[in-house]
Amino acid sequence: MARRVFLHCGTAKSGTTYLQDLWWRHRGALRERGLLLPGDALRDHFHAAALVKGMDVIVDDLDESDRDVWHRLVAETREWSDDVLISHEHFSDSSAEAAAAALADLASAADEVHLVVTVRDLGRVLPSAWQQRVKQGARQPYRRFLATVRRGDDEQKFWRYQDVPGILERWAAGLPADRVHLVVVPPSGAPRDELWLRTAAVLGVDVTGLDTEPRLPNDSLSIVEAELLRRINTVIPRERRSVALTRLTKGAFARDLLAGSAPKEPFVLPARHADWVRERSEQMVATLRAGSYDVVGDLADLLPAGARSGRTPDQADDGELLAVASTVVARMIEQAR
Template identity: 30%
Template sequence: METDCTRDEIPANGGVITPLPTGTRLLHIGPHKTGTTSIQGALFEARDEVARYGVEWPATTRHPMEAVLAACDRTGMMGDTAPTARHWERLLERVRASGRRTSVISSEFFADAPDEATIGRIVGQLGGDRVHVLVTLRPLARIMPSQWQQYVQNGLRMGYEDWLEHMLRKPPYDKPNPSFWHRHRHDRLVGRWARVVGPERITVVVVDDRDREGLMRTFEALLGLPAHLLRPAPDAANRSLTLAETEMLRNLNKEFRANELPEELYSQLVRNGAVMHMKNTCAPGPGDVKIRTPQWAVEAAAEIGAEIAERIGGAGVRVIGDMRLLSAVQLSATQKSAPPTATEPRIAPEAAAQALYGVLAAAAAAPVRHTAAAKSRTVHQTSSKELVRVLGHRCLKRLRLR
């Protein structure tokens, strides 16, 4: 299933990409799961080197997430400290300090800007006509499993196939995650931003997963940097969870919600404790089962990808890469049929141990604030569900006293 769209410009290693004008403020808006983390890591690690070529990375971290969430009027991840306007103001100050030099601002959360009024305010604050918007795209069939497990890391309790049913077969396709299609109906995303900045100031890059460093080379060409200046930065914390790891977390989410534990506890001990430590210390092995998308969903995603490619192709924006990739029905090796015994999600004892240790380490290092008082009641008068909630509150109280 392919469209008739052809590439506008061949990849950067073909040497035909025209660099953006000096002084451009390149705004990379993602969306999620399209290579954003790799680019952010590479640019942050090379920030001193790219500065010698007139390109500034104004953020002080790999990803200025709090600043962008504040700019888009979005709350943070479940249980995290709410972002404030001051986060965004500090980033704007550093962007303005770059003067007439080219600067790069990258965050996939720009794709969550709710409407054109918000987009217009963001663009105006970043420099108006100096802003050039860059959108990176991958096929939906490759985005969906990564996005589902990311939602699970933020508290989702729904299984993958059930989630796919809701996203692809149950109108209006906005439950349980209305953000998904706001981010990943890519033709509408490009349209929202094009109506504000104009199609001539938007570049769409189609990421080819077969060329692992192709996106790096494209950024170098657009920014006028020497080839191979940007290099992948190690980031184990951003790896995808295996099916077993995701299912473990999803079932923990069910217990967490059922017992009404405070969200601060989830943020500190689960997402930034258990999950983060497990990612950093355990690499998936050849026997670990990855998240597999059923064939019907791959085909449905390809049909939507064909519509997206056709509409973007007619939007008048600059396209780099092969738009046909967005609608190709292609299964990776992990998607192909496997023996039933190989599809059973079993978490490795080491991963489970590291997750548990992550909880303990987070509890010791970063006490969580919570002010809800536990009810005064004897153990024998308390249900199991209520007892778990009370114990959770007492644990938080002890951490606070530390």
């Protein structure tokens, strides 16, 4: 039996790529220091989350051995005598029934089950979430995305990944409050490794001497680059969308060809949305304060900063888009040559 198992279930766009990159890069060192990441690679945790929540588009594509990965992770946990970490943001988008079943499995393999939720302020999450959806094939303009999220339309699924009180209602049920850890993403300008250090404190693992430079950059596209990709999505037939195409778009195309083809600009939340984002954030913080959870960082950092000046992707003009498209095509030709 493991001593403690930590399930890190998100939230999305809260530094999860950065943390997972470091955890898996230093997996051997962390194991020597008493923290096991079960499985062979991050994809095992992704597949496990897909199985737990019933993500059919992924599960249907798994081979027979991968369909048993959640049970393998639980078995590895049971065979380990120290602490265990399982991490993927897709766990957050699970039903209460699926979460309860997963927690019961973990409780059979460890003396203590802990939940870890990393949380970032909505003012920074919203632009990042729209861009992530565009990388995954979304066609919705930024302004319409914000309006949809404001209305709380279920089809966006935004709140399934970002409604922290709702996530806790599903995942923390039955867990003592001191075993539910909220790690607040530091505000802009904080040292880059502060989130890493905060999560290490929760996990109780010594990370002294471990490199914290990310290998897997997850930097934002510029507003013009993101808008160009959105327009490209509108001309790709929906029936041709696939998991493989999404991986290609997020990886080789967005990262290697599109990124850096236009000047960086602040990716802002329009001023007309500032009030409702602030109100929703204040409600969230009040609920979290009342929960008596273990909070690492300052919940006040979840209140968005004032509106920043800048453009939105909807304001990119055709000349700018053509310039970026020309750069991308030139890069493709050079790469092929």
